[in-house]
Amino acid sequence: MTSSLLFNVTTFAYLVSMLLFFAFLASRAKTLGTAGMIAAYVGLLAQTVAIALRWKESYDMGVGHAPLSNLYESVVFFAWTIVLIYALLDIKYKYRVIGAFVMPFALLGMAWAQLGLNTGIEPLVPALQSNWLLYHVITCFLGYAAFAVACGISIMYLIKAAFETGGNGSSGGVIAMFPPIKVLDDLNYRAIMVGFPLLTLGIITGAAWANYAWGTYWSWDPKETWSLIVWFVYAAFLHARITKGWVGKRAAWLSIVGFAATIFCYLGVNLFLSGLHSYGGGK
Amino acid sequence: MTDNKRDFLQSLWDFFCSLKLTMSLLIGLALISIIGTIIPQGSLPPEYVQAISPAKLKLYKTLGFFDMYHSWWFILLLYLLTVNLVACSIKRLPHIWKTITNPVTIFNSALEKSLSGVTEFPHTGEAAVVKDRVAAFLKSEFAEPVVTESGGDWHLFAQKTPWCRLAVYCVHLSVIIIFIGAIIGSVFGYKGFVNIMEGEAVSKVMSRSNEEIDLGFSLRCEQFSVAHYASGAPKEFKSILTVLENGRPVPDYTNARVIVNDPLTYKGITFYQSSYGNAGNYFFTVSDLSGKNPVPVTIEGKSSVTLPDGSSLHVIEATRDVAEFAPGLSGPAAQVELHTANGKSESFVVYANHPELNLQHAQQHGGGPVIHYKGAQERMYTGLQVAKDPGVEVVWLGCLLMVIGIYAAFFMSHRRVWVRIQNGIVTIGGNASKNQAGFQLCLDRLASKLKSDLSGEEKP
Numbered sequence: 019m020t021s022s023l024l025f026n027v028t029t030f031a032y033l034v035s036m037l038l039f040f041a042f043l044a045s046r047a048k049t050l051g052t053a054g055m056i057a058a059y060v061g062l063l064a065q066t067v068a069i070a071l072r073w074k075e076s077y078d079m080g081v082g083h084a085p086l087s088n089l090y091e092s093v094v095f096f097a098w099t100i101v102l103i104y105a106l107l108d109i110k111y112k113y114r115v116i117g118a119f120v121m122p123f124a125l126l127g128m129a130w131a132q133l134g135l136n137t138g139i140e141p142l143v144p145a146l147q148s149n150w151l152l153y154h155v156i157t158c159f160l161g162y163a164a165f166a167v168a169c170g171i172s173i174m175y176l177i178k179a180a181f182e183t184g185g186n187g188s189s190g191g192v193i194a195m196f197p198p199i200k201v202l203d204d205l206n207y208r209a210i211m212v213g214f215p216l217l218t219l220g221i222i223t224g225a226a227w228a229n230y231a232w233g234t235y236w237s238w239d240p241k242e243t244w245s246l247i248v249w250f251v252y253a254a255f256l257h258a259r260i261t262k263g264w265v266g267k268r269a270a271w272l273s274i275v276g277f278a279a280t281i282f283c284y285l286g287v288n289l290f291l292s293g294l295h296s297y298g299g300g301k
Numbered sequence: 302m303t304d305n306k307r308d309f310l311q312s313l314w315d316f317f318c319s320l321k322l323t324m325s326l327l328i329g330l331a332l333i334s335i336i337g338t339i340i341p342q343g344s345l346p347p348e349y350v351q352a353i354s355p356a357k358l359k360l361y362k363t364l365g366f367f368d369m370y371h372s373w374w375f376i377l378l379l380y381l382l383t384v385n386l387v388a389c390s391i392k393r394l395p396h397i398w399k400t401i402t403n404p405v406t407i408f409n410s411a412l413e414k415s416l417s418g419v420t421e422f423p424h425t426g427e428a429a430v431v432k433d434r435v436a437a438f439l440k441s442e443f444a445e446p447v448v449t450e451s452g453g454d455w456h457l458f459a460q461k462t463p464w465c466r467l468a469v470y471c472v473h474l475s476v477i478i479i480f481i482g483a484i485i486g487s488v489f490g491y492k493g494f495v496n497i498m499e500g501e502a503v504s505k506v507m508s509r510s511n512e513e514i515d516l517g518f519s520l521r522c523e524q525f526s527v528a529h530y531a532s533g534a535p536k537e538f539k540s541i542l543t544v545l546e547n548g549r550p551v552p553d554y555t556n557a558r559v560i561v562n563d564p565l566t567y568k569g570i571t572f573y574q575s576s577y578g579n580a581g582n583y584f585f586t587v588s589d590l591s592g593k594n595p596v597p598v599t600i601e602g603k604s605s606v607t608l609p610d611g612s613s614l615h616v617i618e619a620t621r622d623v624a625e626f627a628p629g630l631s632g633p634a635a636q637v638e639l640h641t642a643n644g645k646s647e648s649f650v651v652y653a654n655h656p657e658l659n660l661q662h663a664q665q666h667g668g669g670p671v672i673h674y675k676g677a678q679e680r681m682y683t684g685l686q687v688a689k690d691p692g693v694e695v696v697w698l699g700c701l702l703m704v705i706g707i708y709a710a711f712f713m714s715h716r717r718v719w720v721r722i723q724n725g726i727v728t729i730g731g732n733a734s735k736n737q738a739g740f741q742l743c744l745d746r747l748a749s750k751l752k753s754d755l756s757g758e759e760k761p
């Protein structure tokens with residue numbers, strides 16, 4: 019058994035899971051939703067083992083390090099955290115439909131990583147040889163994943179809200195399966211409530227590492243600045259709940275904008291801008 | 302006039318207390334920060350200056366776009382954020398403080414109306430006895446209650462983690478503490494750079510703003526080395542450093558190893574591995590195509606020399622063993638750049654053990670001079686970043702407060718329970734500052750347990 023075989027299994031399981039969730043949406047048959055969830059769990063398990071195996075394989079190759087060191091590995095880890103956060107949400111709240119809006123993100127990540135990126139295990143360049151890498155990357159990505167889930171939920175919110183104001187709220191087939199609009203709003207908030215502290219920790223561990231390695235905890239490099247931008251957007255989201263006029267749809271939009279900024283922070287900065295964090299650049 | 306003045310002050314205060322301002326500032330900061338991630342900051346790359354029109358360049362310069370995170374308008378926004386934060390806290394804190402220190406202990410009907418999911422049930426015992434039982438129940442199941450008598454009725458009030466209402470203020474305070482730490486660092490600290498030759502010592506470094514800074518001690522570079530992976534990619538950059546006080550080595554700071562991600566700190570000044578180079582001499586022999594007229598040429602470090610035919614030569618990189626990069630070849634090699642007199646320039650590798658390759662290159666490239674590498678007298682220097690930041694501890698304190706504060710603000714809740722014993726009826730209600738729905742379930746369970754507790758003890 020090799021990690022790359024198991025990663026293929028993972029991608030396939032996420033594809034199946036997403037299709038089952040779509041079928042569930044279309045048919046409203048409960049068993050399809052359950053099957054979709056099971057496929058997601060199978061994928062998550064396969065991926066967990068695969069990541070552990072890849073870690074071990076790197077040691078067998080003599081360049082041992084946590085599998086978080088290049089773009090391929092980080093995209094795979096991102097997909098893993100998305101499914102993990104979604105699974106936790108499912109265990110707690112059991113709103114299956116959300117899967118149809120979250121699994122596509124995980125599948126997209128896996129498919130891109132498997133098909134478009136360099137999958138080789140490489141030795142660590144000196145700048146990444148630090149335990150801070152582990153703390154920093156794990157906290158950041160768990161935060162990103164929570165934001166991905168929040169974004170999926172916000173999209174559902176906006177769809178449902180549009181239908182309800184359109185007047186045919188009660189009858190709409192697929193839409194009727196969505197959780198009530200209030201619940202969606204609450205779940206969005208809860209997902210961000212998980213993501214925000216993690217992102218905060220991610221920024222702080224990044225600053226601690228930068229201070230340790232370069233003597234400056236903050237140098238306004240594009241990646242740092244973008245993570246701060248993301249942080250500002252979600253801080254705005256949190257305060258939106260206390261401000262009249264900034265709840266509901268506007269909060270959902272803030273959550274979507276926040277995730278767009280997150281994705282730019284993660285990928286866009288490496289692809290379009292230059293800076294200290296070029297390791298993600300696939301070079 | 303005074304009325305106008307008061308009106309003005311009042312509306313200024315309201316402006317700074319408003320959460321709309323908070324939203325505008327947070328979103329505004331997010332948007333504005335984007336500029337500095339697109340436009341280069343600090344020293345501008347020449348390609349950039351060439352690509353941009355002079356008018357634009359001047360405009361951006363005037364607006365401070367090339368150092369925007371230190372421009373007056375960006376700092377002003379941060380100050381506005383701070384004022385907003387402080388004003389909001391001043392406005393709200395007294396109320397929160399009262400909620401914590403001076404809780405409502407009387408369960409009157411106005412309070413009852415404000416709560417949802419209040420439970421009532423009758424009791425048959427003596428009110429004072431029931432009160433004691435309820436008090437004992439609350440103490441064991443929830444929290445120690447405050448018991449108040451009012452007009453023959455009994456009111457019990459119990460609460461959990463009231464202080465977590467302060468968590469939000471802890472977060473806000475932490476933002477200000479981080480700002481303070483950053484200001485301390487920028488006023489009392491510096492960032493600098495120094496190159497030290499192997500075997501030499503320095504006592505001064507160059508700051509970012511090109512001022513010389515006296516360290517107050519000296520630092521000697523004993524050795525610098527680079528290790529490579531089998532693939533040729535760099536694995537480790539290592540400096541061996543010794544701190545000298547009055548010319549004498551300091552015991553715990555002798556032959557200290559500094560690598561990337563593992564700096565050396567002495568007296569609050571930290572030295573980080575950042576770059577390196579060779580300032581030694583490179584030796585070549587240059588001849589014409591037939592091998593005649595060989596001349597020895599020595600190049601010092603990164604400087605250029607002019608060859609007999611008028612072209613100029615400098616070394617880009619050199620290695621003691623080329624096998625690492627070019628399997629099948631061996632011995633020393635240097636990558637050089639040659640600018641010919643007629644304005645052409647090319648970069649290529651010359652070898653010590655493979656003169657035929659050097660000749661071949663010269664023949665294929667217009668019959669320029671044949672260059673043979675003879676090896677180098679290496680003289681490595683290490684490039685260290687130097688940082689002193691007395692504010693950094695304050696920043697970490699702020700970060701710690703922020704993490705604790707955010708945790709408490711999101712995941713802890715101030716829960717309150719009131720019980721009233723009045724006219725043979727027990728009324729129980731409560732609320733929570735977070736997750737009211739979840740708390741309601743707990744409260745319902747608590748109420749039914751209390752009910753069975755009270756009736757169960759009356760029967761026997």
Ligand code: HEM
Pocket residue numbers: 253256257259260320322323326381382383385386387389393469472473476707710711
């Ligand atoms: C201009 C600056 C700011 C102002 C005026 C402000 C104001 C407020 C106010 C009035 C509240 C509600 C307190 C309450 O419920 O009694 C609040 C909550 C909060 N603020 Fe701020 N804030 C600011 C900036 C920030 C920043 C930069 C952060 C970053 C971490 C932050 C984090 C929070 C958190 C985590 C909450 C709790 C939100 C919740 O419970 O959902 N605030 N803020």
